[in-house]
Amino acid sequence: MADNQLTRWMGGSPFWVLVRLILLCVVVGVILSALGLDPMNILSSLEGLVRHLFHFSFDAVEKLWRYFVLGAVIVIPLWLITRIASRGR
Numbered sequence: 001m002a003d004n005q006l007t008r009w010m011g012g013s014p015f016w017v018l019v020r021l022i023l024l025c026v027v028v029g030v031i032l033s034a035l036g037l038d039p040m041n042i043l044s045s046l047e048g049l050v051r052h053l054f055h056f057s058f059d060a061v062e063k064l065w066r067y068f069v070l071g072a073v074i075v076i077p078l079w080l081i082t083r084i085a086s087r088g089r
Contacts, residue, residue, distance in 0.1 A: 010017045036052070037045040 007013060035049055037049060
């Protein structure tokens with residue numbers, strides 16, 4: 001009876017639940033390591049991650065702005081020319 005309650009509480013066989021938890025911990029650990037997080041100093045690692053994402057977002061906005069301006073140098077004059085040309089029709 002106790003084994004059945006344990007199995008029901010854990011959501012399956014205790015052995016397979018343990019195996020799944022170990023695999024899940026390894027996968028999450030790899031992902032967190034790829035993000036630059038370190039388990040020994042998780043708070044400073046999280047702060048570094050947030051700082052990196054903050055700077056990364058500004059770099060992305062700056063690149064997007066440069067692409068916009070570069071495209072606008074061509075698109076806006078062509079649009080103006082076609083609007084002026086079609087006005088005469």
